Amino acid sequence: MSKKPDTTAIILAGGRATRMSGKDKGLIPLQGRPIVEHVLARIRPQVDQVVINANRNRETYGDLGWPVISDHDCNYRGPLSGIATVMQTLDSNWFVCVPCDAPLLPADLVGRLHDVLENTAATCAVAHSGESIQPVFALFKNSAEPALSEFVQSGESKVRLWHEQNGSMIVDFSDNPEAFLNINTPAQLRTIEQRLRNH
Numbered sequence: 001m002s003k004k005p006d007t008t009a010i011i012l013a014g015g016r017a018t019r020m021s022g023k024d025k026g027l028i029p030l031q032g033r034p035i036v037e038h039v040l041a042r043i044r045p046q047v048d049q050v051v052i053n054a055n056r057n058r059e060t061y062g063d064l065g066w067p068v069i070s071d072h073d074c075n076y077r078g079p080l081s082g083i084a085t086v087m088q089t090l091d092s093n094w095f096v097c098v099p100c101d102a103p104l105l106p107a108d109l110v111g112r113l114h115d116v117l118e119n120t121a122a123t124c125a126v127a128h129s130g131e132s133i134q135p136v137f138a139l140f141k142n143s144a145e146p147a148l149s150e151f152v153q154s155g156e157s158k159v160r161l162w163h164e165q166n167g168s169m170i171v172d173f174s175d176n177p178e179a180f181l182n183i184n185t186p187a188q189l190r191t192i193e194q195r196l197r198n199h
Helices: 035-046 058-062 079-089 109-117 142-153 159-165 186-198
Strands: 007-013 049-054 094-099 124-128 133-141 169-172
Touching (some): 007 035, 007 109, 035 094, 035 109, 049 058, 109 124, 109 133, 124 159, 133 142, 133 159
Parallel strands (some): 124 169
Antiparallel strands (some): 124 133
16 A cells, blocks of 8 residues: 555544543543554555644644644534644645544545545545445545635535535445444444454
8 A cells, every 4th residue: 555645634533522421532542542543553554644633632642743733713613624724734735534533444545535536626535435425534635725614614514515515526435334433432432342353
């Protein structure tokens, strides 16, 4: 697997995790280390640089050795706000976003999204598990930033709506649907622990 040139990964850890009693999901232990470390291990080989978008526990995330960028808007406006902030802050041709609570994410995520998006006029590609799109597993061209920022500033926060309105390319990952399992409840945490033990 080769890295795609000039690609920055944005690990989205900026939410309030209301379904996990407010616990910072990226820092919840999974097999003895924080979930975000599993995500880092998966995405790091696919990109040139990594940044963590976090609005809480910045120092703890910073201890992982990667830059931490908080949303310009501190009102928890959702993942698009974090993505737009990072795109405004860093200079990169490509930005891939993944959530901090998806430790099984595809090892070829970036390559497959890139292959579909690079020769099109579209500015974004999004993964599809075979059952539904996975809105926050997406690759953006840097040219998407003005429209994305305008969308966020208009008060919109729904990632699916962004993809619909902006003609995002849909990329089929139905050969690996479990890669998009994420952790929103203690039961889902137990399920993923079991899957990792079986791998």
